[in-house]
Amino acid sequence: MHELSIAASIVEAVTESAAAYPGARVKEVRLRIGALASVIEDSLQFCWQISTEGTPLAGAVLRVETVPVTLHCAACQADAQLDGVQSFRCPRCGEPATELRQGRELEIDSIEIEDEVEQQV
Numbered sequence: 001m002h003e004l005s006i007a008a009s010i011v012e013a014v015t016e017s018a019a020a021y022p023g024a025r026v027k028e029v030r031l032r033i034g035a036l037a038s039v040i041e042d043s044l045q046f047c048w049q050i051s052t053e054g055t056p057l058a059g060a061v062l063r064v065e066t067v068p069v070t071l072h073c074a075a076c077q078a079d080a081q082l083d084g085v086q087s088f089r090c091p092r093c094g095e096p097a098t099e100l101r102q103g104r105e106l107e108i109d110s111i112e113i114e115d116e117v118e119q120q121v
């Protein structure tokens with residue numbers, strides 16, 4: 001399962017980052033996922049629940065921001081955003097696009113950490 005290994009690697013990366021803040025709890029993890037990364041969000045959310053269970057990340061919210069596919073068309077000398085991922089042609093002139101600007105992202109955008117000490121004040 002594709003999403004399960006993604007979830008596992010996110011858990012690993014977040015745990016590593018959170019280690020810098022002992023005693024703090026991770027509240028929220030924001031991801032940027034390109035439309036071409038072929039990640040099913042529902043499935044990823046489910047895998048996230050499983051992967052964080054029993055870890056310090058349990059209960060942390062996973063927020064996914066979908067990054068649209070953006071192509072660069074050499075003919076138009078412009079970037080164009082695609083609605084779908086069916087074709088890689090420029091929506092303006094119909095030429096096959098030469099360059100993919102974005103859409104393959106799979107990265108952690110930010111991690112929100114809740115400091116328990118601060119919360120008790």
Ligand SMILES: [Zn+2]
Nearest residue numbers: 073076090093
């Ligand atoms: Zn074009």
